[in-house]
Amino acid sequence: MTACNVQYGLPTPGYGYPPGLSSLAPRMGGAGNYTYYPRFEAYYHRESKQFYYPNGKNWEVKPTVLSSTPREIFESASVPFQLPDHPSKYHEMVKRSYPADWTPGKGRFDESFQVSHSSWDIDRR
Template structure:
């Protein structure tokens, strides 16, 4: 009877895991998305529709090939950022995102997680997520 119980629970778990993965997926590895931003990480091999370049505080939209970045209280959309070429900007470390709305909606949170001096492997966002630690993405170390 006990072995039947274990088999049933194992099968239930195996059936639920793929559903969770397809619905939520796993964030793109190597960027250390904090908990609050992991929902914006590209899923299931998708490269995302934006790449955020922390050094420039700019988002590159892959479909339109335009950069979105704040300038005072307004947002600028153009093929370059200030006097830098697109190639120069894309040569710096960037973080892929899948954003359903304009980047301005998420910018405060993204900017905090990925400061201007961010590089892969450096900083707060590369700390491993600890299951059951609810304040992980609110900087409660």
């Protein structure tokens, strides 16, 4: 039973998801369906292989972001998410939590889980 909790119940460690976004963190063993790149303010959707990003009041969906190459984007700091809806629904909170100059370990939030607890305790359901 413990292995089940470790594999499926804990958020992916190392990104310091704040309380409002911790429920959108991929669970250990999963990569999430979107990866957010703060420097570019863009989300990469793994399944469609497209970037989603705001452009004024509209959202673009393209294979790259403006004049950047995919390689340049993929080599920058990123945060995985498991988003149930379009990224625009969460973008303001994500952008505040992970500003353009964010890097792993900078401005981390206290992660609210411990390996010895079950997912019931972790998610406070």
